Amino acid sequence: MAYSDKVIDHTENPRNVGTLDKEDPNVGTGLVGAPACGDVMRLQLKISDDGTIQDAKFKTFGCGSAIASSSLVTEWVKGKTVDQALTLSNKDVARELALPPVKIHCSVLAEDAIKAAIADFRKKRAARQAP
Amino acid sequence: MTHFDVFGLPPRYTLDAADLEKRHRALALEWHPDRAAPSDARAHRVAVERTTALNDAYRVLKDPIRRAFYLLALAGVDLDHAGGGPRDLPIEMLEEVLELREALAEAKTAKDFPRARELAARVEAERTGALAAAVLCLELVETSPANPVAVKKASHQLSRVRYFTRFLEEADALEEEAL
Known part of the structure; x- marks a missing residue:
């Protein structure tokens, strides 16, 4: 199966690969997996107190489409608000990367990772605000 | 028809590898496309299809890991389908x-x-x-x-x-x- 140029570009030059401090109260971590493919994806967001995503990092072990999907979403969400990031859909990712039907689940994984990272951030914040 | 049905075996993880091999060999001989009359294209095609299914079934069942994945698929969770599998991993x-x-x-x-x-x-x-x-x-x-x-x-x-x-x-x- 041939990868699209955009997938190849993101696979060869992935953006925002790395790690943020998991213990930082402003960092939310999302860890998701596609077990059938053996893919695992960690996506981290640094979110300011006013709800803006200041930084995004990811680490993905998996196929080119999974790496490209996570690389693309980290680019997209930077500078966005949490609410804007939550409206991001896997369909946007799949369209931008021209993913074939058998690789759509890779874009779903990236969407899940963003949602999981934001959920983690919100949980941390709620814990911080609890008396 | 499941892979187990092909061999007339119950859908169980534990199986006798030597017995499975014996059944495979017997069925492969019985269903061999060469046994179909050369003039009978339909019988030949059926024999090819059956042999393919037989070999697929054998490949899955003789392998302890594939056999486990197959039984899980029969139980409703298909980890051999891209994007499939549980979404609630701890x-x-x-x-x-x-x-x-x-x-x-x-x-x-x-x-x-x-x-x-x-x-x-x-x-x-x-x-x-x-x-x-x-x-x-x-x-x-x-x-x-x-x-x-x-x-x-x-x-x-x-x-x-x-x-x-x-x-x-x-x-x-x-x-x-x-x-």
């Missing part, structure tokens, strides 16, 4: 996999082949353990089919098996580099 399992993959990536960067081998040996043992744990759950499903907890546990353990297999493929590729 976070510790994903952390375990990510940490192992990171350690292997580090060994690769540092060209630390002994370290990669050590990791691979550990993962191989983990995979054996995960398969054994999955089989225990699958056997529970055999005796009491409506057992969602056992199906779920089997799906988690076989997810680990799949992750560990991917890890070992990466480690093998690295080993090739070392040579």
Whole structure:
């Protein structure tokens, strides 16, 4: 199966690969997996107190489409608000990367990772605000 | 028709490998396309289809790992379909996999082949353990089919098996580099 140029570009030059401090109260971590493919994806967001995503990092072990999907979403969400990031859909990712039907689940994984990272951030914040 | 039906066997994990081989050989002879009359195109086609199904079934059932994945698919969780499988893996399992993959990536960067081998040996043992744990759950499903907890546990353990297999493929590729 041939990868699209955009997938190849993101696979060869992935953006925002790395790690943020998991213990930082402003960092939310999302860890998701596609077990059938053996893919695992960690996506981290640094979110300011006013709800803006200041930084995004990811680490993905998996196929080119999974790496490209996570690389693309980290680019997209930077500078966005949490609410804007939550409206991001896997369909946007799949369209931008021209993913074939058998690789759509890779874009779903990236969407899940963003949602999981934001959920983690919100949980941390709620814990911080609890008396 | 399931792969087990092809051989006239019950859908159970435990099977006698020698008996399976014997059944395969007998059926392969019986259904061989050469036995169809050369003029009968339809009979020939049917024989080819049956033989293909027979060989597929044999390939899956004779392999202890594939057989476990197949039984899980019969129980409703298809880990052989891209994007399939459980979506509720415990976070510790994903952390375990990510940490192992990171350690292997580090060994690769540092060209630390002994370290990669050590990791691979550990993962191989983990995979054996995960398969054994999955089989225990699958056997529970055999005796009491409506057992969602056992199906779920089997799906988690076989997810680990799949992750560990991917890890070992990466480690093998690295080993090739070392040579």
